[in-house]
Amino acid sequence: MFQNRNIEILVGLFVAAGLAALFVLAMKISNLAAFNDGEGYPLMARFDNIGGLKVRAPVTMAGVRIGRVEKISFDDETFEAVVTLSISEKYQRLPKDSGASIFTAGLLGEQYIALEAGGDMENLQAYDEFMVTQSALVLEELIGQFLFKAAEGGADE
Numbered sequence: 001m002f003q004n005r006n007i008e009i010l011v012g013l014f015v016a017a018g019l020a021a022l023f024v025l026a027m028k029i030s031n032l033a034a035f036n037d038g039e040g041y042p043l044m045a046r047f048d049n050i051g052g053l054k055v056r057a058p059v060t061m062a063g064v065r066i067g068r069v070e071k072i073s074f075d076d077e078t079f080e081a082v083v084t085l086s087i088s089e090k091y092q093r094l095p096k097d098s099g100a101s102i103f104t105a106g107l108l109g110e111q112y113i114a115l116e117a118g119g120d121m122e123n124l125q126a127y128d129e130f131m132v133t134q135s136a137l138v139l140e141e142l143i144g145q146f147l148f149k150a151a152e153g154g155a156d157e
Contacts, residue, residue: 040067040086044129045100050081051111051136053102058112059085066091069113085113096120099132111136 050072059067067087075082087094097118104111118132 040070040088041092041126042070043085043087043094043124044127045083045085045113045133046075046078046080046129047083047102047133047135048080049135049138050083050102051104051138052109053083053111053113053136057110059087059115060112061091061094061115061117066115083113092123094124096122096124096128097132098124098130099134100130101134102136104137 053069053072055069055072057069058065059069067085069083070086071084073082073084074080085100094115095118097120099116099118101114101116102111103114115130124130
């Protein structure tokens with residue numbers, strides 16, 4: 001009887017540890033636990049295609065997280081996605097000619113924005129817009145282009 005109780009306690013602890021691990025994984029995937037060190041200043045970026053980019057996605061520079069995606073909207077005049085980035089206050093010296101690109105990271109395919117520093121002596125200020133942007137690489141479009149080229153090549157023979 002006493003041994004059965006010990007086994008039940010161990011099984012209960014194992015289940016509790018598993019639930020805690022699932023909770024941590026869910027928080028990591030949803031970015032709710034990521035980047036919460038106070039206020040940041042907003043910067044704007046326009047993209048032709050943002051792919052699966054989501055609000056709260058990380059913004060990195062040289063692999064270091066310096067901000068997050070604050071808001072995503074659509075400009076119905078230019079037909080572009082307008083992404084508002086919130087950059088941490090401690091990163092005030094981003095050159096004015098810096099660029100923003102959308103990349104995919106990890107096995108789950110989380111998308112993030114990577115910034116690349118330019119060489120301008122002036123720095124970006126709040127609500128400034130990146131002049132150089134690179135849209136997300138959409139796998140379906142690449143496959144479609146490859147199939148189209150393959151079909152075109154086969155028709156020539």
